[in-house]
Amino acid sequence: MMKIVAIVGSLRKDSFNMQLVKTIEKRYSHLFEIEIADIGNLPFYNEDEEKSPSEKVQNYKKMVADADAVFISTPEFNWSMSGVLKNALEWLSRVDKPIAGKPVLPMGVSQGVLGTVRAQLHLRQVLGSIQATTLPPAGNEIFIGSAGQKFQDGYLTDEGTLKFLDLVVDKFVTFVKEQESK
Numbered sequence: 001m002m003k004i005v006a007i008v009g010s011l012r013k014d015s016f017n018m019q020l021v022k023t024i025e026k027r028y029s030h031l032f033e034i035e036i037a038d039i040g041n042l043p044f045y046n047e048d049e050e051k052s053p054s055e056k057v058q059n060y061k062k063m064v065a066d067a068d069a070v071f072i073s074t075p076e077f078n079w080s081m082s083g084v085l086k087n088a089l090e091w092l093s094r095v096d097k098p099i100a101g102k103p104v105l106p107m108g109v110s111q112g113v114l115g116t117v118r119a120q121l122h123l124r125q126v127l128g129s130i131q132a133t134t135l136p137p138a139g140n141e142i143f144i145g146s147a148g149q150k151f152q153d154g155y156l157t158d159e160g161t162l163k164f165l166d167l168v169v170d171k172f173v174t175f176v177k178e179q180e181s182k
């Protein structure tokens, strides 16, 4: 079974981004298993510690290294990704670089209409720097805006959005398999 680590950029209990990941976990349980990284408990990145980081950081980096792929669901905070997400990516970017060459599917949910467009533009720029591999953005960008109207009882329920998600997830799973057979 394909193993995917999900990194969720919002720590709040009722986070829509977490609800999106939970929806994906349930809807595609026949395709992959998801493990959600506990990025809220990671220390702030510090270059002095990167060669012998705390156990929490070591476990997190190993979880990503062992995964077939990574989902990153970002909120939009002040027109960018959240600081907690950027911090989590910093740890993955150095020393053994567990995210380099790893297939990553960016996504995001916001309550505004743009659905994390600005946050994901920044996120994709950072993914370039840390050498993650992605599907081409055109046609594969998962922007979910007006979240208040699209989620119910802890899950994404908007039919149009779910159908679009089916298409992108299907392409991503194929992409991951192709990368692994290279």
Ligand SMILES: Cc1cc2nc3c(=O)[nH]c(=O)nc-3n(C[C@H](O)[C@H](O)[C@H](O)COP(=O)(O)O)c2cc1C
Residues within 6 Å of the ligand: 010, 011, 012, 014, 015, 016, 017, 018, 075, 076, 077, 078, 079, 080, 109, 110, 111, 112, 113, 114, 115, 116, 147
């Ligand atoms: C500090 C902060 C900054 C925000 N900035 C933006 C923003 O720039 N653009 C936007 O669409 N929403 C913004 N929002 C609203 C978020 O989209 C909304 O809180 C969303 O629900 C966050 O994702 P979550 O539900 O996963 O926590 C901001 C919220 C907070 C708390």
